[in-house]
Amino acid sequence: MGESEDYCRMDALIKNAKKGDHLAFAMLFKENYPFLVKYLMKITMNPDTAEELAQETMAKCVQKIHLYNGQSKFTTWLVSIATNTYIDQCRKKKREKNWQGQEEVYRKLKWHFESRNEEWNDCLEALGKLPEDVRIPIILKHYYGYSYEEIGEWMKLSPGTIKSRVHNGIKSVRRELKLGEETESHYPEQRTSR
Amino acid sequence: MKKQKVIILNSEHQDKQDFDAIHDLQEGLQRIDQFPVYTPNLQWFEQMVIQEQQNKRKKLIRDLSVFFMIALIILSGMIVSLYRMPAIFILVQIITSIFIVLYTSIRIMKKANHV
Numbered sequence: 001m002g003e004s005e006d007y008c009r010m011d012a013l014i015k016n017a018k019k020g021d022h023l024a025f026a027m028l029f030k031e032n033y034p035f036l037v038k039y040l041m042k043i044t045m046n047p048d049t050a051e052e053l054a055q056e057t058m059a060k061c062v063q064k065i066h067l068y069n070g071q072s073k074f075t076t077w078l079v080s081i082a083t084n085t086y087i088d089q090c091r092k093k094k095r096e097k098n099w100q101g102q103e104e105v106y107r108k109l110k111w112h113f114e115s116r117n118e119e120w121n122d123c124l125e126a127l128g129k130l131p132e133d134v135r136i137p138i139i140l141k142h143y144y145g146y147s148y149e150e151i152g153e154w155m156k157l158s159p160g161t162i163k164s165r166v167h168n169g170i171k172s173v174r175r176e177l178k179l180g181e182e183t184e185s186h187y188p189e190q191r192t193s194r
Numbered sequence: 195m196k197k198q199k200v201i202i203l204n205s206e207h208q209d210k211q212d213f214d215a216i217h218d219l220q221e222g223l224q225r226i227d228q229f230p231v232y233t234p235n236l237q238w239f240e241q242m243v244i245q246e247q248q249n250k251r252k253k254l255i256r257d258l259s260v261f262f263m264i265a266l267i268i269l270s271g272m273i274v275s276l277y278r279m280p281a282i283f284i285l286v287q288i289i290t291s292i293f294i295v296l297y298t299s300i301r302i303m304k305k306a307n308h309v
Contacts, residue, residue, distance in 0.1 A: 022240050022247065023240060026236050026239035029242075034231045034233055055242070062247060062250065121225060122222075124222040142219060143223045170215055174211055
């Protein structure tokens with residue numbers, strides 16, 4: 001019951017936002033802001049970039065609200081716009097040759113973890129070392145549970161390409177976490193028998 | 195038979211390792227979700243929306259003005275050439291038609307090759 005009430009309220013807010021009601025827009029954004037920033041924090045691995053991109057994403061939403069058809073959840077629509085905004089920013093930075101390289105990506109997030117006396121997770125470091133076009137599909141698939149088709153549509157790639165990027169990305173994470181080395185030491189006999 | 199068994203075991207082990215890596219990743223990402231995010235107040239969002247709507251309106255007016263200006267220049271050029279230099283008018287028409295046909299065919303061919 002609560003969920004359907006929430007859905008109706010969101011629906012009403014979106015309808016009013018489409019009519020140009022700025023208060024409805026503001027309420028929609030305020031409600032979804034933490035979700036959006038946290039999503040962007042995961043894909044950018046940088047809290048400052050995440051906040052900056054969240055503002056850019058909201059600005060794009062105001063421009064494109066007439067394109068939102070209500071078939072998917074509003075948060076899904078936000079995720080698709082945020083993903084594209086980040087990919088565009090990466091392309092722009094690479095063109096401008098300001099790219100710091102993958103090594104630098106997760107350092108800011110690590111610093112934030114340490115400043116809050118929280119334990120840093122090696123998995124996040126492994127994820128941060130991956131290029132953004134591999135990191136994004138992994139997060140969208142295995143954390144948010146979106147389908148390969150949806151991710152492919154947002155990243156303008158085929159579902160097969162996304163699937164192979166996720167697969168290879170997970171393999172790289174395993175390698176980084178040294179999970180692969182266990183295989184070699186635990187299963188030497190199997191290898192020789194093949 | 196033995197060979198098959200080993201392959202199955204190996205692939206099962208690979209799957210387990212993938213599953214472990216995914217589980218670790220999910221745990222790590224969950225920590226980011228626990229990060230406190232400062233959410234600005236409603237007025238800040240409202241101000242941002244108003245600013246963006248104004249930008250959108252300004253951009254629309256600018257784009258429409260540019261469109262009408264260019265259309266006016268092209269139309270006046272066409273009318274002048276039609277009455278003063280019909281040969282040039284016909285030449286421009288032929289060149290434009292050829293360009294449109296060529297451009298469309300190249301686009302369709304590229305799309306077909308891509309699919």
